[in-house]
Amino acid sequence: MGDIMRIVIVGLGVIGGSYAMALKEAGYNEVYGIDKNIDTLNKAKALGIIKEGYEDGKEIVSEADLIVLAVYPDLVKSFISNNKENFKDNAIITDVTGIKQLFINEVLDILPDNIDFVFAHPMAGREKKGIDYATNTVFKDANFLITVTDKNKIESLELIEELAYKMGFKHVKRICPKYHDEMIAFTSQLPHALAVALINSDIEGRNTGEFIGDSYRDLTRIANINETLWSQLFLGNKENLLQAIYNFEEELDKIKSCLENEDKEALRELFIKSSVRREKL
Amino acid sequence: MGDIMRIVIVGLGVIGGSYAMALKEAGYNEVYGIDKNIDTLNKAKALGIIKEGYEDGKEIVSEADLIVLAVYPDLVKSFISNNKENFKDNAIITDVTGIKQLFINEVLDILPDNIDFVFAHPMAGREKKGIDYATNTVFKDANFLITVTDKNKIESLELIEELAYKMGFKHVKRICPKYHDEMIAFTSQLPHALAVALINSDIEGRNTGEFIGDSYRDLTRIANINETLWSQLFLGNKENLLQAIYNFEEELDKIKSCLENEDKEALRELFIKSSVRREKL
Numbered sequence: 001m002g003d004i005m006r007i008v009i010v011g012l013g014v015i016g017g018s019y020a021m022a023l024k025e026a027g028y029n030e031v032y033g034i035d036k037n038i039d040t041l042n043k044a045k046a047l048g049i050i051k052e053g054y055e056d057g058k059e060i061v062s063e064a065d066l067i068v069l070a071v072y073p074d075l076v077k078s079f080i081s082n083n084k085e086n087f088k089d090n091a092i093i094t095d096v097t098g099i100k101q102l103f104i105n106e107v108l109d110i111l112p113d114n115i116d117f118v119f120a121h122p123m124a125g126r127e128k129k130g131i132d133y134a135t136n137t138v139f140k141d142a143n144f145l146i147t148v149t150d151k152n153k154i155e156s157l158e159l160i161e162e163l164a165y166k167m168g169f170k171h172v173k174r175i176c177p178k179y180h181d182e183m184i185a186f187t188s189q190l191p192h193a194l195a196v197a198l199i200n201s202d203i204e205g206r207n208t209g210e211f212i213g214d215s216y217r218d219l220t221r222i223a224n225i226n227e228t229l230w231s232q233l234f235l236g237n238k239e240n241l242l243q244a245i246y247n248f249e250e251e252l253d254k255i256k257s258c259l260e261n262e263d264k265e266a267l268r269e270l271f272i273k274s275s276v277r278r279e280k281l
Numbered sequence: 282m283g284d285i286m287r288i289v290i291v292g293l294g295v296i297g298g299s300y301a302m303a304l305k306e307a308g309y310n311e312v313y314g315i316d317k318n319i320d321t322l323n324k325a326k327a328l329g330i331i332k333e334g335y336e337d338g339k340e341i342v343s344e345a346d347l348i349v350l351a352v353y354p355d356l357v358k359s360f361i362s363n364n365k366e367n368f369k370d371n372a373i374i375t376d377v378t379g380i381k382q383l384f385i386n387e388v389l390d391i392l393p394d395n396i397d398f399v400f401a402h403p404m405a406g407r408e409k410k411g412i413d414y415a416t417n418t419v420f421k422d423a424n425f426l427i428t429v430t431d432k433n434k435i436e437s438l439e440l441i442e443e444l445a446y447k448m449g450f451k452h453v454k455r456i457c458p459k460y461h462d463e464m465i466a467f468t469s470q471l472p473h474a475l476a477v478a479l480i481n482s483d484i485e486g487r488n489t490g491e492f493i494g495d496s497y498r499d500l501t502r503i504a505n506i507n508e509t510l511w512s513q514l515f516l517g518n519k520e521n522l523l524q525a526i527y528n529f530e531e532e533l534d535k536i537k538s539c540l541e542n543e544d545k546e547a548l549r550e551l552f553i554k555s556s557v558r559r560e561k562l
Contacts (some may be wrong), residue, residue, distance in 0.1 A: 187496075242540055242541070
């Protein structure tokens with residue numbers, strides 16, 4: 001593909017904007033942006049992280065060697081169906097979506113044979129949305145997951161892997177979509193569910209802020225959440241997330257039993273188990 | 282009491298050691314330490330944060346103007362009963378315990394009339410225990426709670442408040458023990474219960490570390506927990522913590538219902554509520 005790879009990022013929100021920054025820092029100069037918000041495009045251009053921005057992407061899409069879809073989960077498939085006549089021959093497409101099984105098969109069903117879609121999940125983000133919160137520092141030392149399909153070419157996988165490392169990610173891992181969604185339900189969606197339930201369970205009108213330490217701050221940080229994105233992620237991975245919640249509830253029940261039975265020794269055992277697991281992390 | 286106030290810290294663990302550091306930085310030079318671990322005393326002396334250390338504190342306790350009890354909750358009362366004939370006239374005692382109702386009345390019952398106990402809770406700490414993890418930076422901008430009793434003298438309360446500000450705490454608040462324990466069950470103990478249950482609910486043998494981002498890291502940090510301290514804190518505030526868990530479970534049930542019923546709009550509302558609350562914090 002060579003050095004003059006032309007990259008088009010679709011959606012210059014917090015993740016798409018962060019990709020643009022990381023790509024710039026990695027030395028990629030042929031990076032273009034598509035966004036429906038003209039202010040976002042102007043900001044990205046002023047930051048020097050895209051060469052040009054487009055509200056209507058038809059033309060630049062047709063010239064793209066690599067397309068990064070940094071859009072909400074429900075827009076991935078529609079982007080492919082809207083542009084399937086329009087892609088450059090042998091173009092590679094990748095995404096940033098936190099769940100995979102929801103749309104992978106549907107996308108593969110309509111994807112032209114000459115296009116390779118490398119489904120990816122950069123495990124980094126911020127609570128806030130929009131280009132103003134974009135920063136490539138969140139990628140440093142983060143995990144990057146690629147959910148491989150039967151149709152992926154080795155060269156495409158290697159290209160995205162190389163790109164991830166150049167953008168600052170520390171670990172890149174290839175896995176199957178099913179395992180990805182199971183693990184992500186536990187490591188990402190469950191923590192968000194707990195943070196939301198925790199802060200929502202506060203009794204209205206209390207001066208809680210005067211009674212908090214770092215633990216409450218840490219555990220509620222992600223309760224500040226993009227409701228459009230996360231409602232799609234939760235419902236798009238419903239079965240796995242429910243199972244993760246049930247598993248969590250079993251462990252919380254153990255703590256409750258220890259309290260109800262005043263079983264200090266059993267409680268200490270739970271704490272020792274959690275400490276060992278956290279140390280290993 | 283004047284400038285030559287002699288302060289004795291009982292227990293130079295992570296919190297007692299951090300007090301010693303903060304007091305040194307605030308300009309207090311007459312600070313002594315009591316600890317049953319001779320290595321700890323030697324380290325504290327080598328760090329220059331205590332003037333002298335004692336394994337048996339009888340003598341130095343009798344010369345102390347201010348005693349800071351930085352010990353496990355179950356040792357607060359026994360320290361008072363063991364030393365009640367031994368305190369200097371008009372000495373002030375304070376503690377650092379995260380729960381209060383467990384022992385306040387019992388302590389007041391045996392406390393000599395000429396001694397004032399200002400029950401305090403510095404809302405800062407670290408997952409690790411021991412003087413090696415002591416640092417006064419955790420107090421910077423943190424909350425400091427004083428649970429006032431009928432017996433406290435105004436001057437004693439003011440002295441501890443002034444000390445807290447000098448050690449770097451940002452907010453000092455006086456409250457009643459009952460409200461303290463209710464609030465702390467929610468803001469401190471519940472987050473610890475959730476973190477422990479979260480990491481313990483992982484399925485054994487998975488390579489979870491390759492699938493985590495900041496959210497899982499943040500939500501499990503406090504799952505690395507001092508089992509002796511926290512089993513005492515949990516059981517010593519059992520009713521309040523159970524109530525906080527029940528309230529949390531109600532909110533988690535709401536999320537489960539949204540998933541089970543695929544109710545995106547209700548899920549968005551829960552996320553909007555949590556985001557507004559977190560922004561306000």
